[in-house]
Amino acid sequence: FPSHDRKGYALQTDFLFSNQSVKYEALAGFKVRLPLSRYTSQNAALLFGPYYRFNDAIIGVLAAEYRSWLFTFSYDTNVSSFVKATGTYGATELSVTYTYSTIKKNKGVRVVCPIY
Numbered sequence: 001f002p003s004h005d006r007k008g009y010a011l012q013t014d015f016l017f018s019n020q021s022v023k024y025e026a027l028a029g030f031k032v033r034l035p036l037s038r039y040t041s042q043n044a045a046l047l048f049g050p051y052y053r054f055n056d057a058i059i060g061v062l063a064a065e066y067r068s069w070l071f072t073f074s075y076d077t078n079v080s081s082f083v084k085a086t087g088t089y090g091a092t093e094l095s096v097t098y099t100y101s102t103i104k105k106n107k108g109v110r111v112v113c114p115i116y
Contacts, residue, residue, distance in 0.1 A: 008035035014051070026054040031061060043067050056080045070097040
């Protein structure tokens with residue numbers, strides 16, 4: 001649920017729940033989006049924020065957005081009983097996401113919807 005201001009700054013809240021057989025994962029957090037439009041003419045931004053994987057880990061996220069690309073670095077550290085196996089070491093994750101859009105701009109075609 002992004003919330004923007006006039007300068008393009010945004011607060012994006014996220015919640016994820018996944019389930020497979022008897023195992024599940026729930027994750028919640030948020031990212032702050034800082035636009036870089038004053039430095040470049042392209043759609044670019046930096047994002048950062050904390051997440052919490054319920055009953056398991058605290059996660060820090062740092063990302064860079066450029067046009068349709070999102071480059072994300074995250075680090076999580078256990079806060080559950082699993083910390084006995086990992087010590088105080090966490091894990092890093094890198095991801096690259098490309099968002100492909102097939103939506104074309106409306107070229108003057110007007111769709112009239114009935115009012116009920």
